[in-house]
Amino acid sequence: MLDFRLKSKTRIPNSDFSGRRRFLVTIMLGCMMLLVGRAIDLQVFETAFLKDQGDDRQVDEVPIPAYRGMIKDRNGAPLAVSAPVESIAINPKELLADDKNRLKQMEKDFRSQQHLEKLSANDKAVVLDYYRKEKALAISQMEKLLGLPSAKVDALLKEEPLRSFVYIARRVDPGQGDQIKDLKLAGVYFEREFKRFYPAGGVSAHIVGFTDVDEVGQGGLELGYEKVLKGIPGSKRVIRDGQRQIIADVENVKAPVTGKNLELSIDQRIQYLAYKELQLAVNANSAKSGTLVVLDAKNGEILAVANQPSFNPNTRKNLKEYFYRNRAMTEVFEPGSTVKPFVVAAALDGGYVKPNDQFETQGVFHIGHHTVKDVHNYGTLDLTHVLKKSSNIAVSQMALKMPPKYFWNVYHQLGFGVSADSGFPGEANGSLLDYHRWHDFERATMSFGYGLSSSALQLARAYTALADDGMLHSVSLLKRDEDIDEKRVFSTKTARRVRAMMEHVIMKDGTAYEARVDGYSVAGKTGTVKKSAGRGGYVDKKYFSVFAGIAPAKDPRLVMVVMIDEPSAGQYYGGLVSAPVFSKVMTGALRILDVAPDQEETMPVLLTQAH
DSSP: OOOOOOOOOOOOOOOOOHHHHHHHHHHHHHHHHHHHHHHHIIIIISHHHHHHHHHHSEEEEEEEOOOOOOEEOTTSOEEEEEEEEEEEEEOHHHHHSOOHHHHHHHHHHHHHHHTOSSOOHHHHHHHHHHHHHHHHHHHHHHHHHHTOOTTHHHHHHHHOTTOSOEEEEEEEOHHHHHHHHTTOOTTEEEEEEEEEEOTTGGGSHHHHOEEOTTSOEEEHHHHHTHHHHOOBOEEEEEEEOTTSOEEEEEEEEEOOBOOOOEEBSOOHHHHHHHHHHHHHHHHHTTOSEEEEEEEETTTOBEEEEEEESOOOTTOOTTOOHHHHOOHHHHOOBOOGGGGHHHHHHHHHHTTSSOTTOEEEOTTEEEETTEEEEOSSOOOEEEHHHHHHHTOHHHHHHHHHHSOHHHHHHHHHHTTTTSOOOOSOTTOOOOEEOOGGGOOHHHHHHHHTTOSEEBOHHHHHHHHHHHHTTTEEOOOBSBOOSOOTTOEEOSOHHHHHHHHHHHHGGGSTTSSOGGGOBTTBOOEEEEEEEEEEOGGGOEEEEEEEEEEEEEESSSSOOEEEEEEEEOOOSSOOOHHHHTHHHHHHHHHHHHHHTTOOOOSOOOHHHHHHHHO
16 A cells, blocks of 8 residues: 655745835935925925915904995986995005015025125115115105105105004095006005995085095085994904905905995986086175075975085085085075065964955055155055965054064064074074064064075975965985875965965066976065074175075975075066076976976977067
8 A cells, every 4th residue: 555645745935024124114204304304494494484474374363344325316327336446555664664575586586686695784785775766766756646646655755664554545546556566666555435326416515515535524425324334344364464465355254334324315317406506696696695495395205406606515625614505504604585474474364364365565665663665655455466476564554463473473483592403413503583573563574574584495395284275294314205204283274275366476567577488387575684693683795695485385295495595687686587597497496396387388489479
């Protein structure tokens, strides 16, 4: 039996990775050594460089300016808008010091151009001199771009060498700012701001007002509605470089809140017409000033307020306070004969006179030691002719029939002696003497508009009581659909009766024929008022020429008051100076508002005859 034994075994090769391991370990140790070496280099040898770089790049929190709300007219036309601009400031300390980074770069460029390893002391002096000349040239270019006097920046550097922030220009056009940025001056910084712009210029300046360089309201509605218009600034975190320029935004911390818009009751089309015609009238009559107010007879909205002289709110250099006062709302005058329709209405409503009463005038009326006079002896007058001829004597007789308290109360209800409360800052109250201090002569003078004072706005507001059938309206500079604060002063019957009497004032033999409006009925009243000299009485040959009117008289839509201060070109009567302005502005305004004519038009006939 054979015994078989396996003489050999199958050999399995061993896998040896030691070479690969050594290679990988060598690579890893090499990388570690590089990292350790780099760490030692950064921590030991480049500490100063890293510190400089860390100082150069800083996280900062900066404000985000907010848009100021727009001011618009009733139809959406912009009257005040804010546009993005930049303000430019310098850091005198930084601007005086050499800009290290820029100087190093110039030295590097110089070595490269000259093929030098190092710069000699002489070479460094050349580079430094070139750098300073280049910086001086850049500063000079910046001054020219900003319109600054030559060497203005150098003067600031000498005066304020230790300050870290000085504005050199505010509200610069962005394109202009970009040109200055291209100069790459160290120590020159830029702040994003907004500049207020007024598209209508002087046309609406007295109403809208203006802001200062920080966009804070300083006059008009810009001041009155400052809290509404101003926005709430936001903030964001940014990274600044060594020149304090923002190089990256990190995050928004708080979003800015835009200010609210104001929608005014003003109709810019009527406003422009009023501004233009008033300017022509003031110039033609060589007057000191003029003012005009247009109200909606149905709800008291203020549709136009014009004053002359005016000003341009976009360029207010050397502007005096005299020019930007809104005289229509902040200044007062004695209204004169324009109050006579109220006296007639009060006497009728109180039953102190009858519609058919007659008044004997005779040209002179004695009240104690005082005398009231008319321009002419008008003889016997009915109520209509009392207004048509504007008799001081007749209205004085009416006033003496009314108890002082009743008479005062009518004036007070019409708004005399109290602010019209339109929301305009600095609005005048006017004056109305307490009835306890009235004697008979004071009652008489009150009836023809002396002894009390009002603004043009207050007088126009009082006329809404006649225009809207006895309902007195509050006034508003903001657009609204209705007046929830209206109140009755006269009965409907009395208001309509007096309005019909006032239509005769516009007739050819009345005092205001120049106030007629072609195609429309007009009711109105003139006033030619001597200017007060205070306690010294009245000034000779100085007058307020006034006209207050309503159109169309049959169904009133608009109330207007025109006042020209000290006309000195020859004419001074309200019917000859202010009434023509009323006619031109009212004609245009009624057509702008598409109010249907209520009378046959005569202008086409006149034009045909002229040809």
